Amino acid sequence: MAELVLKEVGKAYGDVEVLRGINLEITTGELVVFVGPSGCGKSTLLRMIAGLERITSGDFSIDGVRMNDIPPAQRGIAMVFQSYALYPHMTVRDNMAFGMKIAKRPADEINEAVENAARMLQLEPYLDRLPKALSGGQRQRVAIGRAIVRDPKVFLFDEPLSNLDAALRVATRIEIAQLKERMAGSTMVYVTHDQVEAMTLASRIVVLNGGGIEQVGPPLELYEKPANTFVARFIGSPAMNLFDGVVKASGDYTVVSLKNGGTVTLPVPSEGQDKGKEVKLGVRPEDLVPTDGEDAVLVGDVEIVEGLGETTLLHLAPREGEEAPIVKLPGIHRIDRGATIRFTAETSKLHLFDRTGRSFLYRN
Known part of the structure; x- marks a missing residue:
């Protein structure tokens, strides 16, 4: 046409x-x-x-x-x-x-x-x-x-x-x-x-x-x-969670130390982001899953539970300088307000952004 x-x-x-x-x-x-x-x-x-x-x-x-x-x-x-x-x-x-x-x-x-x-x-x-x-x-x-x-x-x-x-x-x-x-x-x-x-x-x-x-x-x-x-943040609902961090080690792999206490290693080159440079780690609410291990990307206290039937939304208490994280779990979960829960995500589901907001993973 x-x-x-x-x-x-x-x-x-x-x-x-x-x-x-x-x-x-x-x-x-x-x-x-x-x-x-x-x-x-x-x-x-x-x-x-x-x-x-x-x-x-x-x-x-x-x-x-x-x-x-x-x-x-x-x-x-x-x-x-x-x-x-x-x-x-x-x-x-x-x-x-x-x-x-x-x-x-x-x-x-x-x-x-x-x-x-x-x-x-x-x-x-x-x-x-x-x-x-x-x-x-x-x-x-x-x-x-x-x-x-x-x-x-x-x-x-x-x-x-x-x-x-x-x-x-x-x-x-x-x-x-x-x-x-x-x-x-x-x-x-x-x-x-x-x-x-x-x-x-x-x-x-x-x-x-x-x-x-x-x-x-x-x-x-x-x-x-x-x-x-x-x-x-614009594509996806609820919006992607973003956590502040700094580059702990760089090279073919980027190790990020998060302000919430966690550490993650991503198989992406740091593209000149030297050790100590500020970054943001992104993870979608639906990609977070509860964990008892030491691989937690997020540890937080539950403030609000929204039970929608097909999914359950957990709104966690925000850390200083960050927006309140949201976790989206499939199905019905009976979780008490105030409970402290640890969450992790597959490395392939994590996103890394530099100080300007540009993704490390994106290629034109």
Whole structure:
């Protein structure tokens, strides 16, 4: 369908720079998800691709054609917004067909496109209903169908599930995943603040922060090999635990002495981090397991126990200068508040970051 290329793209409102140095290639058939904290620029970047925001600097192209000054209607892009934006007095059929009617497409072409989209989205029984007779998930499918009938080069989704309740969000997320399979070859860009959506839908995730890109990669790569502490903390729930330490010995292996009293040896070169240099050790809450041995990465007093059924979250008392650690254990565990517990983790599950927050393990 389409290949998107952004080279040194930036956006500024007067003296306020909101995006800078965005370099990204999105290949045909990918579903790329933009994630990041509020205000990081992910929706602005999507709107720049759509042509709804002007590009201040850099170049954006689709299939090799520069799009900076091309109007939105001529870019071959269809956008699905957070709001369904359906006409309440029109049937589902008319809502889906409206754009094609405005473009004065032949009636038989319009009917065929609407029928095909309705079949793809399982909306055939609802074509003659008004939006008020539909559930939230069905309305969102109509909005997606309105985009499909245009047969665009690129689909853009701007937090399309955020207005749905939890159950509908899950169901509609699955429907979008199935839609992507049925529309193999379609290029999609998707903005969300929901990690589950990003991890389950994306071919690749783009993590944005402070107007720039922190890391780009497949979901599990970002989970297993975060490039820095920001990505490590942002991807995964609960967030990765970070513990202060210093390099005790360096070389082909790095020995780290932790402020909490533990010592760990990681089979990664220290990359010039001499003995005594400050580092941070990262470990995900789900990778910690109780231990009676001397290999404890974490020793702490339980302050809060959250029994969720399928998992148990333990919130431990924080040490000075560090955030409160969290441990995520599978299943049900009956642990008393105030209990002191020792935890360890497999060496392969540990992450090491230098003083700047860059991972020792990550390679571009």
